Amino acid sequence: MSGQTAQDVLRPRLKALIAQAESDGIAPDVTIALLLNLLETEDLGVPTPPEEDA
Known part of the structure; x- marks a missing residue:
């Protein structure tokens, strides 16, 4: 950076x-509310680890 x-x-x-x-x-x-919602609901091309069973 x-x-x-x-x-x-x-x-x-x-x-x-x-x-x-x-x-x-x-x-x-x-x-701002829409941006927050998008961040919470969209992956935006960023892979997330699969959910683990509890």
């Missing part, structure tokens, strides 16, 4: 995404 933290890299991109959505008429709280 270039010495930047993940937060340093992602925060401006997320702020820009929220601003773009707002300019398209989507309230920031709706955008």
Whole structure:
């Protein structure tokens, strides 16, 4: 990495995404709620380990 933290890299991109959505008429709280939902429900191309039986 270039010495930047993940937060340093992602925060401006997320702020820009929220601003773009707002300019398209989507309230920031709706955008954030949707992003959280997507992170909880979509794999976004990141493999996850299979669930283990309890």
